[in-house]
Amino acid sequence: MEETSIKPSSRKAIKYRGVECLNCAHPLDLSDRFCAYCGQLNTTKRLTLKDFFSEFILSVFTYDSRFRHTLKDLLFKPGTITRYYVDGKRFHYANPFRFFLSASIFYFIILGALSFFGTEELDSPIVNMNVNEDAIVAIDNALQDSIPNLKGVPAQFNDDIQTAIQEAKKESKRKREENATLKDSLGYKYTAQADMDTLSNISQFFKKFELFRDFYEVTDIDNTAMALDSLKYDKTRLNIWLYDKNYAIERVEKDPLRFINYMASKTPFFLFFFAPFYALFFWLIYSKKRANYMEHLVFIFHIFSWIFVVLLLSLIPDFFISNDNIVAAILLTLIGPFYFYKALRNFYKQNRVITLIKFVFLNIVFMISTSIFALIFFALTAAFY
Known part of the structure; x- marks a missing residue:
């Protein structure tokens, strides 16, 4: 009955079937419409334009x-x-990793398009503001000279506080003058490479970065080789890379918004590489459940996908209301915690009290670990900008 419903000209017709899969050479019967091994259609009919577009539309x-x-x-x-999905009902669902990447990439494409059409030439009120420097100096002096006495403590104690504050100010002033004296001759504090080599690797890194930055600002030499020769430093990969960071810093200072957009565009990759580490915590606190590590990872990618879907749905209303992502912030703040709790409850099938305890713990872990990974992510993004 099923074979009679197939048109004689169709590629699925029995007259076009073979006894061997053309893709994997798996043995087939004429009754097999698809290869049982690789899933390819069992047909020997040559591809026509009509067949090509029919398969394209079907896919x-x-x-x-x-x-x-x-x-x-x-x-x-x-x-x-x-x-x-983890129970095997996967036919109707997209791959979690593919769906996450598709949703995140699609989000940034739409965001970029809306940003392009929504860009307007606006004068910055901060840039055009006329600042009264005399007023600022007067306010600063007033704040420095008006150290209030503490109520309820002896006058002698207040005098000691006043003396300590004044001494701290003098010490701070002395250090500023000392640093200024060191930089007077060259305009920057120079450290010879031989002296630099005596420091630890971490101290060397930050000391070199400070020296190269000061040298660049004073001399404005944008040729890395010439700058290192002037400083009498070897042209090692690290030295070249560190001095080249001056150009990146300059680009960020001139156009910080561009750097923020550049960093934001890397967010999907940050989450993609962050997810396996976060899955370890799920694996630890749900160790008594039957879910394995990969199933925890699928759960996390579904959560991250939901976040990007919410951001996508918020793009249009946010575009017309404001450019501050108000709708997205409201949805993620109000619905996000409830959604995450329900997801834990529905997937891991534990009672409300246990789920609530683990929900709080995982949120704390998420905030701490995200902060650490965000700092690393920011540093790496800035390093390769």
Whole structure:
């Protein structure tokens, strides 16, 4: 009955079937419409223009079907979609890693397009503001001279506080004058390479960076080889790289927004590489559950995908309301914690009290670990900018 519904001209027709898969050479019967080993259609018919476009349209709608099911369950069935996926019900869902990358890349494409059409020439009120320097100096002097006495303590104690503060000011002034004297002759504090080599590796790194930065600002030499020759430093890879960072710093100072956008565009890759480390904490606190490490990782990628989907849905209203991501912030702040709790509950199937305790713990771990990885991510992004 099923074979009679196939058109004689179709590539699926029985007259075009072979006894061996053309893709993997797996043995087939004429009754096999697809290869049981690799899944390719069992047909020997030569490809025509009509067949090509028919398969193209079919593949698009098949992907859209998976995309639609994934999007719907991701939004409205937190944790349940992960449970279905790890239990083997994967036919209707897109690959979690592929979906995460697709959603994040699509988000930045739309964000870039909206930013392009929404860019306006605006005069910065900060840049055009006329600052009364005399007023600033007067306010600063007033603040420095008006150290209030503490109530409820003896006058002698207040005098000691006043004396200590004045001494601290004098010491600070003395150090500033000392540093200024050291830089008077050259305009920067010079440290010879032989002296630099006596320091530890970390101290050398920061000391060299400070020296190269001061030298660049004073001399404005943009040729790295010439600068290192002038400083009498070897042209090692580290020295060349450190001096080249002056150009990156200059670009950031001239156009900080461009650097922020550059760093934001790397966020999907940051989350992609951060997820495996975060999955370790899930594996530890859910060690008694049957879920393995990869299943925890799938759960995390579904959570990250949901975040990007919410950001995507917020782009249009945020574009018309303001450029401050107000809608996205409200949705992530109000719905995010509830969504994460429900996802934990639905996927790991534990009672409310245990889930709530682990929910709080994982949020603390997430904030701490994200801060650490964000600093590393920022440093690496700045290093290769």
